[in-house]
Amino acid sequence: MTKKYMQDFDSDRSLSYFTFQHLTEAVFWNNSDGTIMYVNDTACKMSGYSREELATMKVRDINTSELTADLSVFRKKLKAAKQLTFETKFIHKQGHLYDVEVISNYFEHNKQEVFCCTVRDIRQQKDYEEKLRNANVKLEGLLKESEERFRDLFEEAPIAYVHEGLDSKFIRANKAALRILGVRPDEVPFTYGKNMSADTPEAHRRMKEAFESIGRGTDTSGVVLELRRKDNGKPLWVQWWSNPDKSGEFTRTMILDITDKVLMEQEQAMLQAQNQYLQDEIKLNNNFEEIVSKSKKFHKVLQQIEQVASTDATVLILGESGTGKELLARAVHNISKRSKRPLIKINCATLPANLIESELFGHERGAFTGAMDRKIGRFELADGGTIFLDEIGELPVELQAKLLRVLQEGEFERLGNPKTMKVNVRVIAATNRNLEEAIAKKEFREDLYYRLNVFQIVSPPLRNRKEDIPLLVKHFVKKYESKMGREIKHIPDKVIAALMLYDWPGNIRELENMVERALILSVGDTLEYGDWVPSAKNMAVSQTTLSKMEDVERAHIMSVLNQTNWKVSGEKGAAKILGLNPTTLESRMKKLEIKREK
Numbered sequence: 001m002t003k004k005y006m007q008d009f010d011s012d013r014s015l016s017y018f019t020f021q022h023l024t025e026a027v028f029w030n031n032s033d034g035t036i037m038y039v040n041d042t043a044c045k046m047s048g049y050s051r052e053e054l055a056t057m058k059v060r061d062i063n064t065s066e067l068t069a070d071l072s073v074f075r076k077k078l079k080a081a082k083q084l085t086f087e088t089k090f091i092h093k094q095g096h097l098y099d100v101e102v103i104s105n106y107f108e109h110n111k112q113e114v115f116c117c118t119v120r121d122i123r124q125q126k127d128y129e130e131k132l133r134n135a136n137v138k139l140e141g142l143l144k145e146s147e148e149r150f151r152d153l154f155e156e157a158p159i160a161y162v163h164e165g166l167d168s169k170f171i172r173a174n175k176a177a178l179r180i181l182g183v184r185p186d187e188v189p190f191t192y193g194k195n196m197s198a199d200t201p202e203a204h205r206r207m208k209e210a211f212e213s214i215g216r217g218t219d220t221s222g223v224v225l226e227l228r229r230k231d232n233g234k235p236l237w238v239q240w241w242s243n244p245d246k247s248g249e250f251t252r253t254m255i256l257d258i259t260d261k262v263l264m265e266q267e268q269a270m271l272q273a274q275n276q277y278l279q280d281e282i283k284l285n286n287n288f289e290e291i292v293s294k295s296k297k298f299h300k301v302l303q304q305i306e307q308v309a310s311t312d313a314t315v316l317i318l319g320e321s322g323t324g325k326e327l328l329a330r331a332v333h334n335i336s337k338r339s340k341r342p343l344i345k346i347n348c349a350t351l352p353a354n355l356i357e358s359e360l361f362g363h364e365r366g367a368f369t370g371a372m373d374r375k376i377g378r379f380e381l382a383d384g385g386t387i388f389l390d391e392i393g394e395l396p397v398e399l400q401a402k403l404l405r406v407l408q409e410g411e412f413e414r415l416g417n418p419k420t421m422k423v424n425v426r427v428i429a430a431t432n433r434n435l436e437e438a439i440a441k442k443e444f445r446e447d448l449y450y451r452l453n454v455f456q457i458v459s460p461p462l463r464n465r466k467e468d469i470p471l472l473v474k475h476f477v478k479k480y481e482s483k484m485g486r487e488i489k490h491i492p493d494k495v496i497a498a499l500m501l502y503d504w505p506g507n508i509r510e511l512e513n514m515v516e517r518a519l520i521l522s523v524g525d526t527l528e529y530g531d532w533v534p535s536a537k538n539m540a541v542s543q544t545t546l547s548k549m550e551d552v553e554r555a556h557i558m559s560v561l562n563q564t565n566w567k568v569s570g571e572k573g574a575a576k577i578l579g580l581n582p583t584t585l586e587s588r589m590k591k592l593e594i595k596r597e598k
Helices: 003-011 014-021 041-047 071-081 123-156 175-181 201-216 259-274 276-281 283-287 296-309 325-334 353-361 397-409 435-440 446-452 466-481 493-501 507-521 536-544 549-563 574-578 582-591
Strands: 026-031 036-039 083-091 097-109 112-121 160-165 170-173 220-228 235-244 250-257 315-318 343-347 386-390 411-413 420-422 426-431 455-458
Touching: 026 041, 041 112, 071 083, 071 097, 071 112, 097 123, 170 175, 175 235, 175 250, 235 259, 296 325, 296 455, 315 325, 325 343, 325 386, 325 426, 343 353, 353 397, 353 411, 397 411, 397 446, 435 446, 466 493, 466 507, 466 549, 493 507, 493 549, 549 574, 549 582, 574 582
Parallel strands: 315 426, 315 455, 343 386, 386 426
Antiparallel strands: 026 036, 026 112, 083 097, 097 112, 160 170, 160 250, 220 235, 235 250, 411 420
8 A cells, every 4th residue: 555545544534434333243332330322333233222222321221241230340340451351141122132242441531431342242152052062961961871882782792802901900801701711700800811821832922922912002813812711720712802992091802712613623633533544544435536446457546646646746647538537637636735726627639739828828918810818828727736738649849848848947928928927836647649659750849758757647448447347337327317317226237248348449438428328218217238239240349359258258257246246146146147057157257366356
């Protein structure tokens, strides 16, 4: 502002007058005897009186304050203090009272004492304060009710809760805590670190650490403590959670009694130890429940599987098609330490050569034409588990070097990504090819063969374990009869005898397919002899492949003996079925060295 403007402003009193009249507070000018001398417009609106009416009134006519009742006393106080602030009630022209805040100021003007009072209407403020007081009262009631409910929940909760001080003393414990710990109510507070004991050094260490963490005011989450009850000294196992209160004065602790669970686990462990011998005896049956065999030759294969399964050695399974090489690979995985991780399979003969690398090692998006998305390879999926490479002899030579690197270093790269990936995978490979011949023809890398052939298992063909044919027939009948809504109760001896004469070039897979076909063609509850049985021509060809005629006779006699549970004589004995005298059959058995396996 310019100096001239300030002079004009000072000389023009109209703005000051306007401001005085329209203040939000009412202004009363009073003389020393309490007569109202002058008011602004706000005072008239607040009190309901006109300016003329108020000019004929005294302060006590509208002010109910006891402070101003004795005006001489009030004047002395105000003169001494120069300003006094107080709340009171004013009387409206219509007779009702309303709350106001009064600020009285003392002045001397023209040698006369005058009082200037600004009055603010505080009715809305008082209403708000009243509502706030009522809300606080209601809140206090709710808090009290909530505290009572919490107290009930605390006392009756099925889980133990305790409040303990930083000196490891129970300050407060609910009923469950007292019951679990064996403490009487009159024993609280007590120092539980001194009144409870741990049996073993490890349990003592864990208890000490838990108590020290409580003393430091730090959290303990789910610590298992082995203690003894205070009342009777019986063993007690609890799971313990503690966290300090924000005040830092005490800690809240929750205790879960797991004694029954621990005792049950201990009992199970004891029973397991007691039955270890029996488990060892039946281990083969349990581990290889999918494998059906009573053959001594095949039993040796199962023993080999048990020997190698506990290691991480690479396994090479050799055998003709249909002999169950994948089943043997699964058995190795199922009883290995990797059994909880996946067994990933890939058949190297069923995929085009240009896709095998992607299947084995994966690819990035755009790595080749048609690679629209990123793909995780089988080796990456098998990380921590086992990968089964079936028909490994069909793997293209250009990929064999990459496979060798994975076997030796556990490293590979996805197609389209130079980053080297590390995996921990156990490899089981299988083939029906003669890999040594493939090496001679430059179709298989010799170094890869030696890396795969760490532990070799040969799956015998069915013609070398014909004593398993009756068991396998029953197994496949049971497998398929429910799927077809059938129930086969009888398998004629002539059916088994015919099957025993066949050489099974397709091995177990061929037998399974043949039994499935037989179920379709048979009517009733008997597996009928029909055109599904290998033809006489095939049998003749089969027989020519045998080294001796005695082998056929031995297999047939053993089949019948298995059907009769090795009963030789009698109406339902093997001799009756074969049309021989019992003594003749016994003589033939002795000559052919047929003995029942134990």
